[in-house]
Amino acid sequence: MCRVLIVEDERNLLDLYRMELEDEGYKVATAESAAIALQVSDEFNPDLVVLDIKLGEEEGLRVLSDLKNQRRERPVIINTAYTHYKHDFTTWAADAYVVKSGDMTELKSKIRFLLAEKKD
Amino acid sequence: MNRQTCLLNPQTEEICWIDLVLSGTPIEAASPSRDRLNKCISCQSFRDAMMRSMGRRSSDRLITDAVDRLLTVLANYNTELTTMAGDLERRMEEQTVLKTVAESLLNVQNLRDCLRVFLTGVTAGEAFGFNRAVVFLVNQPRRALEGQLGFGHVDLKSYSETWSHITRSRLTFSDMIREILSQRDTPDNDLTELVRKIYIPLKAEFGLLPKAVLERKSFRVSELGVEHVTDRQMLRIFGGRPCAVIPIISKEHSLGALVVDNPVTSNEISADGISILETLSYLAAAKIDNLILQNQLEVRIAELQHLHALLQDNQQYLVETERLVEAGKLATTIAHEIKTPLVTIGGYSRRALREYRKGDNIDHDLEVIIEEISRLEGIAAGVLEYSRRRRLNLTEIDLSKMISETLDILEGESVYNSVEIERNLADVRLVVRADQDRLKQVLFNLIDNAMQAMPDGGKVTVSAGASGGYVWFRVDDTGSGMTPETIDNLFVPFYTTKSVGSGLGLPVSKRIVADHGGFLEVSSSLGSGSSFTVNLPSGKKD
Numbered sequence: 001m002c003r004v005l006i007v008e009d010e011r012n013l014l015d016l017y018r019m020e021l022e023d024e025g026y027k028v029a030t031a032e033s034a035a036i037a038l039q040v041s042d043e044f045n046p047d048l049v050v051l052d053i054k055l056g057e058e059e060g061l062r063v064l065s066d067l068k069n070q071r072r073e074r075p076v077i078i079n080t081a082y083t084h085y086k087h088d089f090t091t092w093a094a095d096a097y098v099v100k101s102g103d104m105t106e107l108k109s110k111i112r113f114l115l116a117e118k119k120d
Numbered sequence: 121m122n123r124q125t126c127l128l129n130p131q132t133e134e135i136c137w138i139d140l141v142l143s144g145t146p147i148e149a150a151s152p153s154r155d156r157l158n159k160c161i162s163c164q165s166f167r168d169a170m171m172r173s174m175g176r177r178s179s180d181r182l183i184t185d186a187v188d189r190l191l192t193v194l195a196n197y198n199t200e201l202t203t204m205a206g207d208l209e210r211r212m213e214e215q216t217v218l219k220t221v222a223e224s225l226l227n228v229q230n231l232r233d234c235l236r237v238f239l240t241g242v243t244a245g246e247a248f249g250f251n252r253a254v255v256f257l258v259n260q261p262r263r264a265l266e267g268q269l270g271f272g273h274v275d276l277k278s279y280s281e282t283w284s285h286i287t288r289s290r291l292t293f294s295d296m297i298r299e300i301l302s303q304r305d306t307p308d309n310d311l312t313e314l315v316r317k318i319y320i321p322l323k324a325e326f327g328l329l330p331k332a333v334l335e336r337k338s339f340r341v342s343e344l345g346v347e348h349v350t351d352r353q354m355l356r357i358f359g360g361r362p363c364a365v366i367p368i369i370s371k372e373h374s375l376g377a378l379v380v381d382n383p384v385t386s387n388e389i390s391a392d393g394i395s396i397l398e399t400l401s402y403l404a405a406a407k408i409d410n411l412i413l414q415n416q417l418e419v420r421i422a423e424l425q426h427l428h429a430l431l432q433d434n435q436q437y438l439v440e441t442e443r444l445v446e447a448g449k450l451a452t453t454i455a456h457e458i459k460t461p462l463v464t465i466g467g468y469s470r471r472a473l474r475e476y477r478k479g480d481n482i483d484h485d486l487e488v489i490i491e492e493i494s495r496l497e498g499i500a501a502g503v504l505e506y507s508r509r510r511r512l513n514l515t516e517i518d519l520s521k522m523i524s525e526t527l528d529i530l531e532g533e534s535v536y537n538s539v540e541i542e543r544n545l546a547d548v549r550l551v552v553r554a555d556q557d558r559l560k561q562v563l564f565n566l567i568d569n570a571m572q573a574m575p576d577g578g579k580v581t582v583s584a585g586a587s588g589g590y591v592w593f594r595v596d597d598t599g600s601g602m603t604p605e606t607i608d609n610l611f612v613p614f615y616t617t618k619s620v621g622s623g624l625g626l627p628v629s630k631r632i633v634a635d636h637g638g639f640l641e642v643s644s645s646l647g648s649g650s651s652f653t654v655n656l657p658s659g660k661k662d
Contacts, residue, residue: 010460010464012464012468012488012491012492013460013463013464013467015488016464016467016468016471016488019471020467020471081456081459081460081463082456100459100460100463101463101466102462102463102464102465102466102467102468102469102470103466103467103470104467104470
């Protein structure tokens with residue numbers, strides 16, 4: 001069973017992601033802020049991380065870099081409300097970029113794709 | 121019997137007084153006037169009669185000679201005294217005119233009237249009686265003399281009419297000044313019209329006028345010619361006749377020149393005449409100097425007013441632009457702010473639908489949806505509150521009293537039990553014109569903010585005072601302080617570091633303070649707390 005870590009500070013959204021991804025058959029861990037994400041990741045050792053990054057917040061970008069340093073081959077998906085981060089080179093270290101939506105189809109397919117790619 | 125007529129005034133056919141007395145008329149009955157007697161002393165008939173009446177003895181003759189000599193001396197004295205009396209009378213007239221000119225100059229408000237009073241003094245018959253006078257003033261930026269005003273006429277023909285009018289009207293000098301000043305919109309005479317076209321560079325080689333101004337010295341010429349003036353119009357007006365040029369100078373400035381001549385009476389321009397014109401010019405110069413300064417000031421004031429109006433327009437434009445930019449920023453911020461609840465609602469709705477179709481319990485999904493919708497409502501309410509331009513209900517309030525009342529209420533509420541609230545209010549009335557409810561809202565926001573910064577308790581100090589035309593109140597806390605990044609974003613709508621709160625408390629407070637014409641100051645140091653000061657223009661009238 002693949003392990004997914006979700007980093008999201010909106011409590012209701014975090015619960016939704018957890019439930020939806022558990023329904024997809026993943027083992028899910030959650031972190032309510034970027035600050036504790038690294039610690040949870042260290043303990044949980046996820047196969048993939050879904051990371052929320054807020055505008056103007058350096059911590060999210062630093063966590064992205066730390067997560068990558070922890071395990072370079074582990075995919076990280078940036079999941080954010082802001083479309084323009086897509087063009088920010090500091091987020092290029094991520095493996096995918098998903099703009100937050102009530103329809104989670106894109107997020108779920110990106111997770112599926114990256115995990116399948118990893119297995120190959 | 122034929123009486124001898126007066127030898128000194130034969131044309132009057134007056135009877136000789138001596139002849140009358142010698143023929144036996146009593147002296148009292150003959151009653152000559154004092155003037156007449158003064159004249160008689162110098163008359164040969166009088167002397168002959170004296171000789172005859174004194175007899176022919178040699179002792180008599182000696183006395184007669186002595187009396188004769190005394191009479192001659194007396195007669196000379198008499199003539200001298202008469203001349204002196206005439207001089208004195210003229211001087212007194214001059215003094216009266218100078219006084220009247222000085223008094224009239226005190227009351228004039230503009231340069232034109234000032235010059236009119238000046239030239240009335242120069243030309244009025246009762247005063248110095250010059251037939252024509254023309255004033256030139258220095259245009260400093262152009263370094264030139266410019267013709268301003270002329271009294272008199274270009275052609276001699278025009279004089280008879282003017283003079284007969286003046287004679288008929290029998291005006292005193294002060295009446296004449298009053299009448300001239302009352303004529304507001306009289307058209308310029310031909311001399312003024314011509315003189316206004318004259319422009320002479322302020323360099324000595326351009327003749328007597330610039331020379332008089334530059335050397336601050338008067339000139340008199342017996343016949344004005346091309347060697348004296350280079351300007352053709354000046355030659356046309358004054359050429360070929362005696363004339364005088366007097367500089368108009370104040371203590372500090374050379375202001376212009378006065379040109380006079382007597383084409384009608386052909387009276388000689390004496391050294392005395394020049395001297396009195398210099399006095400008159402000096403009198404006028406002080407006022408002209410003053411009025412020129414006043415004119416310059418008025419021009420500057422007009423310029424400043426114009427600039428002020430421009431600045432106001434620009435400021436209005438900037439305010440409008442700033443509001444548009446702010447509105448744009450706010451729209452972006454709102455869009456982001458509502459995005460998270462919308463995503464959450466969308467996600468839970470889809471999940472609820474799926475679960476509902478499977479027959480699962482969807483209570484939790486619906487609870488979250490309702491919670492997020494409430495959040496959206498809160499955001500909408502906050503935006504409306506922030507954007508609303510409410511009219512201020514301004515009244516004169518005492519800030520200390522308003523703060524005390526607000527704190528009394530807050531201290532009664534259990535929420536504030538975890539902190540100590542200290543008051544540090546000045547013991548004087550701090551008067552300010554403000555909307556009391558709005559200011560209370562600001563104070564409440566600041567205290568609430570301070571509370572949020574001290575989740576583990578601490579002390580909030582509320583102080584108030586007055587300085588530099590402002591009254592102020594300050595809220596200090598002993599919380600953790602703020603990072604520079606947080607301070608930079610304090611007044612950005614929806615920027616919040618708190619788990620609760622709209623993110624609009626401080627932006628709204630800042631706006632309320634600005635609406636009152638005041639400003640909000642923030643200072644903070646990490647680890648030792650923050651301080652918010654509201655400064656409002658003092659309502660006290662000094």
